[in-house]
Amino acid sequence: MATLHTRASARLMMSPAVILLFVWMIVPLAMTLYFSFLSYNLLTPGAHNFIGFTNYYYFLTDPAFLTAIGNTLLIVIGVLLITVIGGILLALVLDQPFWGQGIVRLLVIAPFFVMPTVSALVWKNMFMNPVYGLFAWIARGLGLTPVDWLADVPLFSIILIVAWQWLPFATLILLTALQSLDGEQKEAAEMDGAGAISRFFYIVLPHLSRAITVVILIQTIFLLSVFAEILVTTNGGPGIQSTNLTYLVYAQALLQFDVGGASAGGIVAVILANIVAIFLIRLIGKNLDR
Amino acid sequence: MARATTTRSKITFTVVGWLCGLLLFFPILWTFLTSFKTEGDAIANPPYFLFFHWTLENYAEVQARSDYLHHFLNSVTISVGSTLIGLVIAVPAAWAMAFSPTRRTKDVLMWMLSTKMMPPVGALIPIYLIFRDWGLLDSRIGLTVVLMLINLPIIVWMLYTYFREIPGEILEAARMDGASLAKEIVYVLTPMAIPGIASTLLLNIILAWNEAFWTLNLSTSRAAPLTTFIASYSSPEGLFWAKLSAASTLAIAPILIMGWFSQKQLVRGLTFGAVK
Numbered sequence: 001m002a003t004l005h006t007r008a009s010a011r012l013m014m015s016p017a018v019i020l021l022f023v024w025m026i027v028p029l030a031m032t033l034y035f036s037f038l039s040y041n042l043l044t045p046g047a048h049n050f051i052g053f054t055n056y057y058y059f060l061t062d063p064a065f066l067t068a069i070g071n072t073l074l075i076v077i078g079v080l081l082i083t084v085i086g087g088i089l090l091a092l093v094l095d096q097p098f099w100g101q102g103i104v105r106l107l108v109i110a111p112f113f114v115m116p117t118v119s120a121l122v123w124k125n126m127f128m129n130p131v132y133g134l135f136a137w138i139a140r141g142l143g144l145t146p147v148d149w150l151a152d153v154p155l156f157s158i159i160l161i162v163a164w165q166w167l168p169f170a171t172l173i174l175l176t177a178l179q180s181l182d183g184e185q186k187e188a189a190e191m192d193g194a195g196a197i198s199r200f201f202y203i204v205l206p207h208l209s210r211a212i213t214v215v216i217l218i219q220t221i222f223l224l225s226v227f228a229e230i231l232v233t234t235n236g237g238p239g240i241q242s243t244n245l246t247y248l249v250y251a252q253a254l255l256q257f258d259v260g261g262a263s264a265g266g267i268v269a270v271i272l273a274n275i276v277a278i279f280l281i282r283l284i285g286k287n288l289d290r
Numbered sequence: 291m292a293r294a295t296t297t298r299s300k301i302t303f304t305v306v307g308w309l310c311g312l313l314l315f316f317p318i319l320w321t322f323l324t325s326f327k328t329e330g331d332a333i334a335n336p337p338y339f340l341f342f343h344w345t346l347e348n349y350a351e352v353q354a355r356s357d358y359l360h361h362f363l364n365s366v367t368i369s370v371g372s373t374l375i376g377l378v379i380a381v382p383a384a385w386a387m388a389f390s391p392t393r394r395t396k397d398v399l400m401w402m403l404s405t406k407m408m409p410p411v412g413a414l415i416p417i418y419l420i421f422r423d424w425g426l427l428d429s430r431i432g433l434t435v436v437l438m439l440i441n442l443p444i445i446v447w448m449l450y451t452y453f454r455e456i457p458g459e460i461l462e463a464a465r466m467d468g469a470s471l472a473k474e475i476v477y478v479l480t481p482m483a484i485p486g487i488a489s490t491l492l493l494n495i496i497l498a499w500n501e502a503f504w505t506l507n508l509s510t511s512r513a514a515p516l517t518t519f520i521a522s523y524s525s526p527e528g529l530f531w532a533k534l535s536a537a538s539t540l541a542i543a544p545i546l547i548m549g550w551f552s553q554k555q556l557v558r559g560l561t562f563g564a565v566k
């Protein structure tokens with residue numbers, strides 16, 4: 001009796017969260033799917049005809065699509081490379097005892113709490129401005145010609161900005177994992193004459209592998225949808241040089257008012273993200289059992 | 291001998307560590323410093339680092355010209371509101387999953403996580419159209435609801451990982467002593483759950499405060515939180531770096547301080563308990 005009662009009340013306690021999330025997930029997705037088969041432009045009111053896969057055809061054959069996919073992947077891979085390698089190095093440094101460790105730790109994680117529009121605009125203006133920016137000043141000091149970052153290497157600049165925001169996250173997680181490493185194991189290896197480098201590759205790195213996987217997968221979810229940084233710095237330009245999939249869909253929907261085409265793009269983005277998500281769910285699901 | 295090496299390595303790491311920390315923190319420090327410069331000093335070349343004419347006029351101007359406080363209060367309302375509503379919905383759910391798990395509990399948790407992986411552009415168009423038709427565009431209530439929904443899976447997950455650490459035996463002991471479910475919750479479990487709930491609250495306010503996809507797309511002025519307000523500096527006229535810096539400093543300062551307090555929870559919350 002008691003268990004039956006508990007089970008019923010448990011179900012009742014869970015239902016608001018479950019129902020809300022279900023609606024939030026299904027309704028917009030179903031609508032996006034539905035729109036993606038319609039000829040639907042906000043500028044031409046009236047009938048929205050069913051046009052089958054035409055929107056998909058146009059979206060997928062648009063040269064902008066391939067550029068956007070390429071840019072999306074470049075952002076993900078570029079930021080991951082910088083944050084994972086930089087994160088490991090930083091975590092190794094922060095794991096050593098030194099004076100002011102606690103303060104340095106706070107300094108390192110700070111960029112993560114800066115909202116995307118602030119960090120993008122601060123970098124765009126005060127650092128990457130080709131005339132007044134700090135980078136231009138440094139370049140001139142070294143006798144080089146200043147680079148117009150966001151015009152000449154827009155994608156690289158965006159990768160740099162986003163990497164700055166995510167490096168603290170990677171560092172913090174890798175540091176947490178590093179601190180759970182058994183000190184005796186390292187000591188034993190040291191006594192057996194293992195050098196610092198082989199200790200790193202044979203003991204530390206394998207120990208970090210799980211944390212690295214978590215960092216990669218979680219960052220990938222967010223990095224596939226980088227948006228604000230592009231919107232306030234380059235607007236996807238010059239041309240479409242820094243347009244990623246998220247920005248392409250946004251531009252098609254809210255700048256060109258092509259609901260049908262943008263919806264097809266949205267569905268493509270969902271499919272892409274799902275491929276990534278399957279891996280993440282498996283990984284975290286495994287950890288849940290432990 | 292051993293001690294000498296240790297001291298030397300400690301000095302080395304002190305130098306390296308501080309260099310890394312200051313390098314990463316520099317953009318924030320630079321923003322902070324620039325916010326006290328005159329617009330002329332802000333673009334001076336070579337730049338002024340500390341020896342410039344310090345002024346507070348940018349802060350006054352940001353408030354006077356663009357009603358900074360209005361956007362700040364929008365950010366507070368939306369982030370705190372969405373987090374509190376999220377907690378009200380998530381606490382019972384996480385509670386039930388932690389204390390009376392069934393065979394399907396894990397599937398439900400996994401499914402909740404999977405909703406977080408849906409890219410926002412997949413939902414942008416219908417949400418935008420629904421908001422337009424219902425008059426929710428640029429409204430605080432609309433943004434609060436959306437941010438609550440996108441963060442709900444994280445709230446449930448964080449609470450679940452905290453609640454799971456509360457030993458079940460305490461519950462049984464209370465039950466044997468004849469405590470009702472309501473008493474059990476109020477007197478036994480709540481005190482033990484408060485720290486977890488507080489951490490979740492803190493982290494989710496931070497996440498909601500910095501959320502910049504939905505806020506940028508669904509708000510323009512009336513309900514615009516700081517993310518949208520700052521974005522309006524992307525196409526300004528004239529000299530604006532000092533004012534941008536002042537607005538930015540005010541926008542990030544409260545959340546940076548909260549973030550420093552919640553750094554431990556950050557790891558747990560954002561990795562869904564996979565790394566603690």
